[in-house]
Amino acid sequence: MRDQPISPLGDDGLTRDQALSALGEDGVTAEPVSPPIDGKDGVALHQPFDVDSLYAMRAALVAHGSELGADGVALERLVLVASELATNAVRHGGGQGTLRLWRTGVSIFCEVSDRGPGIGDPRAGTRRAGPTEPGGRGLWICRQLADSLVIEAGSPGAVITASIALLIAEG
Amino acid sequence: MAEATAVDLATARDHACLTFTDPEERLDLVARFVREGLRQRDKIICWSDELAPETLAKEFAARAVRPGSALRRGQLSIAPASESPLVREPGGAQAMIRMLSGEISRAEREGYRGLRVTMDMACVTRPAAAADQLMGFETDVAALCAEGRLCMFCQYDRDRFDAVTLAFAAQAHPVTVAAQVYHESPLLRVCRQYSPSGLRVAGEIDYRHGDLFEQALGEAIRLDRHPRVNLRALDYIDAAAAAVLVRAALRLPGSRFMHVSCGRLVATMVEMVGGREAAQLRVHRVDGEL
Numbered sequence: 001m002r003d004q005p006i007s008p009l010g011d012d013g014l015t016r017d018q019a020l021s022a023l024g025e026d027g028v029t030a031e032p033v034s035p036p037i038d039g040k041d042g043v044a045l046h047q048p049f050d051v052d053s054l055y056a057m058r059a060a061l062v063a064h065g066s067e068l069g070a071d072g073v074a075l076e077r078l079v080l081v082a083s084e085l086a087t088n089a090v091r092h093g094g095g096q097g098t099l100r101l102w103r104t105g106v107s108i109f110c111e112v113s114d115r116g117p118g119i120g121d122p123r124a125g126t127r128r129a130g131p132t133e134p135g136g137r138g139l140w141i142c143r144q145l146a147d148s149l150v151i152e153a154g155s156p157g158a159v160i161t162a163s164i165a166l167l168i169a170e171g
Numbered sequence: 172m173a174e175a176t177a178v179d180l181a182t183a184r185d186h187a188c189l190t191f192t193d194p195e196e197r198l199d200l201v202a203r204f205v206r207e208g209l210r211q212r213d214k215i216i217c218w219s220d221e222l223a224p225e226t227l228a229k230e231f232a233a234r235a236v237r238p239g240s241a242l243r244r245g246q247l248s249i250a251p252a253s254e255s256p257l258v259r260e261p262g263g264a265q266a267m268i269r270m271l272s273g274e275i276s277r278a279e280r281e282g283y284r285g286l287r288v289t290m291d292m293a294c295v296t297r298p299a300a301a302a303d304q305l306m307g308f309e310t311d312v313a314a315l316c317a318e319g320r321l322c323m324f325c326q327y328d329r330d331r332f333d334a335v336t337l338a339f340a341a342q343a344h345p346v347t348v349a350a351q352v353y354h355e356s357p358l359l360r361v362c363r364q365y366s367p368s369g370l371r372v373a374g375e376i377d378y379r380h381g382d383l384f385e386q387a388l389g390e391a392i393r394l395d396r397h398p399r400v401n402l403r404a405l406d407y408i409d410a411a412a413a414a415v416l417v418r419a420a421l422r423l424p425g426s427r428f429m430h431v432s433c434g435r436l437v438a439t440m441v442e443m444v445g446g447r448e449a450a451q452l453r454v455h456r457v458d459g460e461l
Contacts, residue, residue, distance in 0.1 A: 055358055055375060058407060076436040079407065080443075087378065087409055131417045131445030137410040141443045 044068055045101040051090045057099060058083055061110075068103040069166050077145045078164045082110040084138040085160050089114035093157060107147065107163040115157040122151050186316035188344035190327045190337060194221075195371070195404065196350050196362065197326060201289055202234035203365035204324050208287040209241055213322070214278035218252035220291035221328075235367035246283070252294035257308055264307035268315060275320050289324040292340075293331045305336070309343040324348065353387040354380065361387050369399030369430075378411035388419040392429075402433035403457050413440040420452035428453050 045064040049057040058079060065078045082099060089097030093116030100111045125139025143149050146162035153159070191197040201217070208215040219227045227249050231238045241247035252258060256266035271288065278286045295305045315321050327340050341347060350371075351363040359374040361383060370391040376384060391398035400416070402408070408416075420429040431441065432455045446452055 051379075054377065058375065073435070076439065080436065080440060083377075083407070084410055087411075091378070128445075131414065131421060131448055135411065135414075137414065137444055141410055141440075144443060145439075 043100050043102045045099065047099045048096065049086055049090070049099060050096040054083070054086060054090065057086060061099070061101070064101055065108060068101070068108050070108055070164065074108070074164055074166050078108055078110065081142045081146050081162045081164065082112065084142050085110070085112035085162065088112075088138045089116065089158075092116060097157075103166075106166045108166060109161055109163045111159060111161040113154055113157060113159040115154070118153055118156060119151050119158045119160075124151065125149075185346050186313045186323045186325075186344050187346040187348045188325050188327060188340050189348045190329055190340070191349075192329045193360075193373075195373075197328075198230050199234060199365050199371070200348060200350060201324070201326065202231050202236050203368075204287065204289055205231060205238075205247065206234075206236045206366050208322075209236070209246065212246075212284045213287045214245075214274070214281065214283040214285070215241070215247045215287045216274065216289075217247070217249045218255050218288070218290035218294070219249060220252040220294040220297075224249040224251060245281075252291050253297065255290070255294065257290075257304060258294050258297070263304040264311060267304075267308050268311045271312065271315060271321060271323075275315075279320070285320045285322065287322045287324070289326065291326045291328075293326075293328050296331050306339060306343075309340065313343060313345075353390075354383050363387075363391075364399060364401050367399040368395045369401065371401040371404075373404035375407040376405060376412045377407070377409040381411055381415050384412055384415050385419065388416065392419060392423065397428045397430060400429060400431045402431060402437050405433060405437050408437050408440050410440060410444055413437075413444045413446075416441060417444050417446050417449050417452060420446075420449040423451040425451065427451060430455060432457055434458065 044067060045060055047057055047060055061079050061082050062075065065075050070078050082101075086097060086099060089112055093114030095116075097112055097114035100113075102109050125136075125143050128140050129136040139149075142160075142162055145164075147165045148163045150161045151158060152161075189197065189200055191200075205215055205217065217224075217227065222230065228238045228242065238247055238249075242249070255263075256270045257263040260266040271286070274288075275286045292305065295302050309325070312321075312323055316323050325340065325344065327337060329337065332340070350365065353361040353363075355362075356374075359372070359376055359380060361370070361372050361376075361380075363369075364371040368391075370387050372384070372387075388398075388400070391400065416431065423429060428451050430453045433441070434457055438454050438456050441452075441454055446454060
């Protein structure tokens with residue numbers, strides 16, 4: 001899925017190759033992303049969530065993702081990635097978390113933070129679980145559908161930031 | 172008072188009331204009614220209100236009913252309900268009963284086992300229709316059905332009728348027909364699909380409904396050789412629920428297939444959890460992509 005073209009990239013001045021070279025050799029590690037400050041420069045959505053508000057969070061994601069310029073495949077990937085990260089936070093990260101969404105250049109970033117035990121292994125989700133395994137797919141899927149994924153330690157918990165390029169060929 | 176229970180449509184041969192809010196579900200049940208009638212060599216008349224006859228025929232064709240040859244040989248006829256005697260003629264109820272009596276005799280002469288009629292009763296809510304004829308018709312047609320040669324399937328759209336009329340309709344029919352519902356909430360509906368037979372899921376589904384989804388899929392697998400899983404109205408599925416679907420398909424023997432129809436987002440998630448590894452799983456994207 002990640003091999004679909006995302007060019008031309010716009011005001012970031014990055015080609016797809018340049019963007020991918022920012023990732024490590026395994027395509028896993030990227031430089032942590034500095035989000036804008038809430039309320040000052042462009043966080044479109046700052047939404048706490050728990051198990052009972054996952055539906056509402058997805059509806060907000062669609063609305064704000066569209067506002068930020070995502071549609072078609074990009075919007076669907078945003079919803080799938082952010083929802084899997086949020087579900088992980090609910091199921092394994094203390095039962096609740098916070099989603100933030102913003103746009104930088106031609107990418108939308110979504111950050112999901114929780115106050116759970118954290119993710120010790122930064123390579124978590126690099127192995128694909130087989131169809132008959134009971135779980136362990138969420139992060140792997142996020143890595144496939146997002147253009148970058150950064151896992152950081154929170155205090156406590158985990159902060160995961162994914163980016164989705166806005167220009168993705170429909171397919 | 173009608174039994175407000177799910178009915179196996181294959182055995183329904185009476186004066187039945189189908190109340191619905193979801194057009195897709197209505198079409199599914201009516202298609203099954205027609206398919207069963209064709210199989211049993213009944214003559215069938217469909218009075219359509221909301222959909223033009225050609226459109227309804229296309230909807231049947233999309234639901235495992237082959238209307239073409241049945242229409243040509245006269246076993247099946249589809250007509251606008253606005254042209255029925257119930258709507259067009261003064262004293263419409265009696266005129267409709269006379270017409271049905273004539274059609275029953277004609278079907279017998281033509282060698283059919285009996286007559287099946289389904290009608291979208293919303294036609295009586297149109298401005299030109301005599302709504303007061305509805306109650307008289309429903310009362311009299313019950314007697315005609317009781318003779319055993321007519322199976323009448325009356326469709327009531329809950330959004331078109333007031334509560335008093337719906338209560339009357341429920342009382343006037345011995346049987347209420349509805350899809351078997353496994354789960355219903357404002358955000359998720361999981362019910363059996365009858366034509367083609369399988370399962371229909373609409374709304375959003377995630378890990379919290381994994382057990383329910385697994386049970387419903389399990390029943391479809393038990394009942395249907397090649398279950399059809401209709402996810403066209405499913406707007407979201409998470410990895411856990413998609414994995415339930417793929418695991419269910421993997422449990423099928425190699426000679427059986429699970430056909431899933433869905434939009435792109437759902438197809439993406441099914442692929443992400445290993446859908447392509449399940450040879451028994453056939454995903455049909457509603458936008459035409461595979």
